Amino acid sequence: MQAAYIAGHGGNEVVKVGDFPDPVRGADEVLIRLHAATVNRVDLYMRDSGAGITHRLPQVMGLDGAGTAIAIENNEKRICVGQRVIVHPLIFCGRCEFCVAGDQVLCTSASYLGEHRDGVFAEFVSVPARNVFPMPEGWNFVQSAALGVNFLTAWRMVFSKAEMKPWETALIFGIGGGVSLAALQLIKAMGGQVIVTSRDEAKLARAADLGADYGINGEREDVSRKVLEITDKRGVDVVIENVGEAVWSHALRSLVRGGRLVTCGATSGDQPGADLRRIFIRQLRILGSTLGTLGEFHDLLQFVDHHQIKPVIDSTYDLSDVHSALDRLESGRQFGKVAIDICGLP
Numbered sequence: 591m592q593a594a595y596i597a598g599h600g601g602n603e604v605v606k607v608g609d610f611p612d613p614v615r616g617a618d619e620v621l622i623r624l625h626a627a628t629v630n631r632v633d634l635y636m637r638d639s640g641a642g643i644t645h646r647l648p649q650v651m652g653l654d655g656a657g658t659a660i661a662i663e664n665n666e667k668r669i670c671v672g673q674r675v676i677v678h679p680l681i682f683c684g685r686c687e688f689c690v691a692g693d694q695v696l697c698t699s700a701s702y703l704g705e706h707r708d709g710v711f712a713e714f715v716s717v718p719a720r721n722v723f724p725m726p727e728g729w730n731f732v733q734s735a736a737l738g739v740n741f742l743t744a745w746r747m748v749f750s751k752a753e754m755k756p757w758e759t760a761l762i763f764g765i766g767g768g769v770s771l772a773a774l775q776l777i778k779a780m781g782g783q784v785i786v787t788s789r790d791e792a793k794l795a796r797a798a799d800l801g802a803d804y805g806i807n808g809e810r811e812d813v814s815r816k817v818l819e820i821t822d823k824r825g826v827d828v829v830i831e832n833v834g835e836a837v838w839s840h841a842l843r844s845l846v847r848g849g850r851l852v853t854c855g856a857t858s859g860d861q862p863g864a865d866l867r868r869i870f871i872r873q874l875r876i877l878g879s880t881l882g883t884l885g886e887f888h889d890l891l892q893f894v895d896h897h898q899i900k901p902v903i904d905s906t907y908d909l910s911d912v913h914s915a916l917d918r919l920e921s922g923r924q925f926g927k928v929a930i931d932i933c934g935l936p
Contacts, residue, residue: 593712594912594930595648599639602913610650613708613716620669620722621661622677626731626906627652627710629919629928630739630768631857636705637916643705651912652930653679653703654738655710656731659722666719674725676734677710677717678742678887679703694883695746710735711912711930723887726895736901736927737890739881740768741776745890746882747830747852748776756781758827761817761844763837765802766793766925769854771902773830774800779897785820787813787837793925800902814843825849835859842868850875902926909933 593610615621633651636643656676659669669675681701682689688696703709703717725734747769748754760777762770765786777784778801785804786797794805806816817826817840825846831837832855841851842865851874869876882890893899904926907915912930919928 591713592909593650593708594652594909595650595708595711596637596640597648599637601637602916605637605651605912605916606648607910607912610648610712613712613714615661615716618663618719619716620659620666620675620719621714621716622655622657622675622722623660623714624655624657624710624712624932626657626735626932627655627930628732628736628739628768629915629930630654631855631919632702632705634916634920640705645706649704650708650710650712651704652709652711653705654735654740655703655715655932656725656734656738657715657932660714662719669719669722669724674731674734675722676725676738676891677703677715678721678723678884679709679738680881681707681718681721692883692885695881711909711932713933720884723891726891729900732903732906732927732929732931733901735929736768736903737894738887740927741772741894741901742882742887742890743854743880744769744772744776744830745893746886747854747877747879748773748828749889750882750886751852751877751879752828752830752850754780754782754828759783759785759821760828760830761785761787761813761826761841763787763808763813763829763831763833763841765797765805766790766922767832768901768927769832770830771797771800771926774802775899775902776893778802779893779899785817785826796925808837808840813837813840817844821846828852832856833858835862838862839865842874845872845874847872848874850877852877852879854879904928906931
């Protein structure tokens, strides 16, 4: 099969596109012919170093993909051959205390597509049947692929971790990135109020078109001061952030007493000042989050289908042009998901 894979670590020179061994379908697995995938920050991380993530080389890149099921077990009832499907990228044991409790993202032997094992920047992938979900009706492959990481991550952050209510207000940092945009779309669909930040006025304008109630230019304005002005000195109920060190102090100062900060990344650094006095005096809650469970993915698919929420797609590249896709994400200029067309869109 044709695949995009890392043969080493460095820049785009280590990302190769060419022949790669076909996956062998295991017991209780579904073999999928992939049509689309999307690019995530971790793809850049795996290319650059992959430090701390157990993996082998060469390895196919990519976490979230969508395609057509082409081979399944005879006793599989939920998925049928020829069905359009989405892949949940977390492979879990199903036996540890966390899996038994239904929180598969905490699995003690978890492995991710594109990180610990071959991913979805390829013509084919084979994954456990429990990781395969039907695509929403009327969606194309790129839109569906975009749900597997960013939207699922945002869902867990907003609903499972922050437990946000329709009458509350959220502050979302770095609008334009996949998780931030997904959080904006989900919160607005459930009726919440959203303040977004960006250093790009064009991104703030596009966010307003998607329903953002207020936009703050983080390059020209003091974010926390502006938040307090917008909220009549109260602060926001929830902060959604994946930037880390560069915005941490603003995030904490923007919260109402008893507010919740949910973080899923640290692109600007992972060692911010803790500001413990503010945390305990104001009784703030700091919540870490990554991806989401199978149950959360099921709920997300029902929600986006009911509310007719479609992921924002920034650009789409052929698999052979994966270097350009990686460059686009790395530039930070994207607004929405950068996608890979693997074998032609409908």
